[in-house]
Amino acid sequence: MGGTTTAARPSSLGAAHGAGFGTTGMQRWLDRQFTRIAVLPTTAMMLLIFGVPLAFSFYLSFQGWSPDQALFAGTFAGTANFEDLLTDPQFLKSLSVTFVYTAITVTTELGCGLGIALLLNIDLPWIGLFRTALVVPMMITPIVAALCWKLLLDPDHGVVNYWIGSHIVWLGRPDTALLSVMVVNLWQNAPYVAVLLLAGLRSLPSEPVEAASIDGASRWQVFWHITLPLLRPYILVALLLRTIFEFRAFDNIYVMTSGGPANATMTLSMFTYLASFVRFDLSLGAAASWLMLLISLLLCLFFIAVIRRREAN
Amino acid sequence: MSALSGVGSRRSKLLFAGSVYLALIAMTVVFLFPLLWVVGLSLKTRLQVFANPPLFFWRPTLENYVGVLGQADFVQAFVNSLVVSAGAVILSICVGVPAAYAFARFPFRGGSFLFFSLLVMRMLPPIAVLVPMYILFSKFGLTTTRLSVVLAYSTFSLPLVVWIMRGFFEDLPRELEESAWVDGASRYAAFRHVVLPLIRPGLVAASILCLQLAWNDFLFAAVLTNNATRTLPVLMAGFSGGDTGVDWGGMTASGALVILPVLIFSFAAQRHLVAGLSSGAVKG
Numbered sequence: 001m002g003g004t005t006t007a008a009r010p011s012s013l014g015a016a017h018g019a020g021f022g023t024t025g026m027q028r029w030l031d032r033q034f035t036r037i038a039v040l041p042t043t044a045m046m047l048l049i050f051g052v053p054l055a056f057s058f059y060l061s062f063q064g065w066s067p068d069q070a071l072f073a074g075t076f077a078g079t080a081n082f083e084d085l086l087t088d089p090q091f092l093k094s095l096s097v098t099f100v101y102t103a104i105t106v107t108t109e110l111g112c113g114l115g116i117a118l119l120l121n122i123d124l125p126w127i128g129l130f131r132t133a134l135v136v137p138m139m140i141t142p143i144v145a146a147l148c149w150k151l152l153l154d155p156d157h158g159v160v161n162y163w164i165g166s167h168i169v170w171l172g173r174p175d176t177a178l179l180s181v182m183v184v185n186l187w188q189n190a191p192y193v194a195v196l197l198l199a200g201l202r203s204l205p206s207e208p209v210e211a212a213s214i215d216g217a218s219r220w221q222v223f224w225h226i227t228l229p230l231l232r233p234y235i236l237v238a239l240l241l242r243t244i245f246e247f248r249a250f251d252n253i254y255v256m257t258s259g260g261p262a263n264a265t266m267t268l269s270m271f272t273y274l275a276s277f278v279r280f281d282l283s284l285g286a287a288a289s290w291l292m293l294l295i296s297l298l299l300c301l302f303f304i305a306v307i308r309r310r311e312a313n
Numbered sequence: 314m315s316a317l318s319g320v321g322s323r324r325s326k327l328l329f330a331g332s333v334y335l336a337l338i339a340m341t342v343v344f345l346f347p348l349l350w351v352v353g354l355s356l357k358t359r360l361q362v363f364a365n366p367p368l369f370f371w372r373p374t375l376e377n378y379v380g381v382l383g384q385a386d387f388v389q390a391f392v393n394s395l396v397v398s399a400g401a402v403i404l405s406i407c408v409g410v411p412a413a414y415a416f417a418r419f420p421f422r423g424g425s426f427l428f429f430s431l432l433v434m435r436m437l438p439p440i441a442v443l444v445p446m447y448i449l450f451s452k453f454g455l456t457t458t459r460l461s462v463v464l465a466y467s468t469f470s471l472p473l474v475v476w477i478m479r480g481f482f483e484d485l486p487r488e489l490e491e492s493a494w495v496d497g498a499s500r501y502a503a504f505r506h507v508v509l510p511l512i513r514p515g516l517v518a519a520s521i522l523c524l525q526l527a528w529n530d531f532l533f534a535a536v537l538t539n540n541a542t543r544t545l546p547v548l549m550a551g552f553s554g555g556d557t558g559v560d561w562g563g564m565t566a567s568g569a570l571v572i573l574p575v576l577i578f579s580f581a582a583q584r585h586l587v588a589g590l591s592s593g594a595v596k597g
Contacts, residue, residue: 250440
């Protein structure tokens with residue numbers, strides 16, 4: 001890259017902006033402040049849309065407040081909101097649903113994603129076509145993907161029931177509803193893991209695999225003893241990202257079940273959404289969102305620590 | 314003997330390639346069938362959609378698409394989606410690119426804290442930011458405006474831009490700006506006239522990836538818009554309300570029109586997909 005771009009250096013720049021000696025003190029001062037000025041808009045933006053809202057919701061989570069009151073007109077409620085949450089069976093259910101949902105979807109996504117990535121990594125003619133086709137599900141709008149599946153799973157006119165020749169109300173039963181939203185999610189995001197892991201596979205050194213093959217190792221032995229250990233950093237990144245994204249599961253659930261039936265698909269995001277924007281209990285919503293923040297922050301820190309330690313070793 | 318084993322290994326190679334193709338085709342069918350089936354529904358008449366047994370061969374009709382494109386609601390939502398997605402991209406690029414440059418080139422006190430906060434902003438659940446954001450925006454009269462959605466989208470598009478662009482700036486040889494500085498150019502002039510033109514591919518990649526995320530978002534837009542300012546995903550979610558009497562043809566045609574632009578963006582940015590996907594991952 002360096003060789004081709006050096007030619008682009010405009011030699012007239014110095015003249016256009018006055019030689020270095022001609023610059024005023026003001027300009028030199030501005031130049032020294034370059035870094036500060038460059039990061040100022042980002043910092044301001046982060047405070048505006050991230051820092052201030054989070055500080056406010058922290059404050060609000062200890063208040064009794066209703067939307068018709070002024071911003072700071074609530075009454076101090078201590079930890080009442082949190083106590084309400086932790087004794088609310090729906091919230092406790094949403095905690096367990098979220099953990100089950102996250103654990104199962106992340107595990108299956110990683111398994112399927114790794115399988116797809118390994119297949120797509122084999123050099124054969126036309127493989128590029130498959131690489132392109134298989135990433136389509138992860139690109140499409142999640143709301144539309146969930147609607148597609150809602151039609152496929154329709155009890156009366158859906159093609160799934162037609163094929164299995166029975167009349168299952170997939171989204172109306174607690175057991176099949178959770179399974180259905182997880183399948184939709186797997187369908188959409190296994191390709192995501194596959195793309196990440198395929199990038200990892202492409203960047204692995206080829207010598208260890210070749211050496212092992214020459215030494216007579218089987219494909220399976222090469223995969224298990226060489227490829228998989230080398231791929232571990234990529235698998236960890238995929239694990240981290242998918243955990244973070246599944247923990248916030250909302251779109252597919254909103255469209256397919258809205259948290260029902262009998263709270264079987266009530267994730268934390270769905271619970272917080274319903275509390276805040278359907279029941280308009282915003283101080284309870286603030287408390288729930290702070291609990292979510294803490295859990296996901298802990299998840300992040302845990303994964304970051306794991307990855308750092310792997311890198312150090 | 315040796316000839317035989319040669320034949321055998323060639324046969325096993327062919328067998329291997331054949332089974333790989335078989336697996337690939339099976340997988341492609343599994344992953345594309347749901348989408349193709351639904352696009353098929355969008356090309357059926359109302360009677361054909363609900364035919365029992367389902368029709369696998371029929372004469373496609375475009376009547377659903379004509380119907381959808383004639384609906385003022387759909388066109389309005391399409392325009393809204395375009396406006397807020399473009400707004401989010403422009404805002405994040407203008408705000409984030411100088412910061413990404415500073416992160417890549419001029420280590421400063423508090424820099425790593427700021428960068429870490431950006432990653433956290435990308436990783437935390439959006440609903441957690443949305444609850445207080447909704448309250449603050451509504452007290453300042455911003456809710457139901459498209460501006461509020463653009464601002465909300467910065468929570469994911471700003472980190473994405475900074476993350477991707479920092480990588481592009483780091484890959485750029487430092488000598489380029491240094492020689493401009495020596496020639497008397499200010500930091501600002503060197504950034505604008507030397508660095509920016511060279512990272513144009515990066516700007517395109519970051520913009521497309523932001524555009525895709527903004528176009529696909531549902532949660533922020535669902536809370537922060539009304540019937541006049543809602544985006545396409547919000548309009549689409551409205552279809553999931555009633556289950557009987559829903560116009561499957563219209564719904565599937567709308568869905569196809571929603572995902573068509575995003576597929577185009579995505580294939581345009583396919584090379585940069587991985588950088589976008591792993592934005593927010595811990596690295597470097």
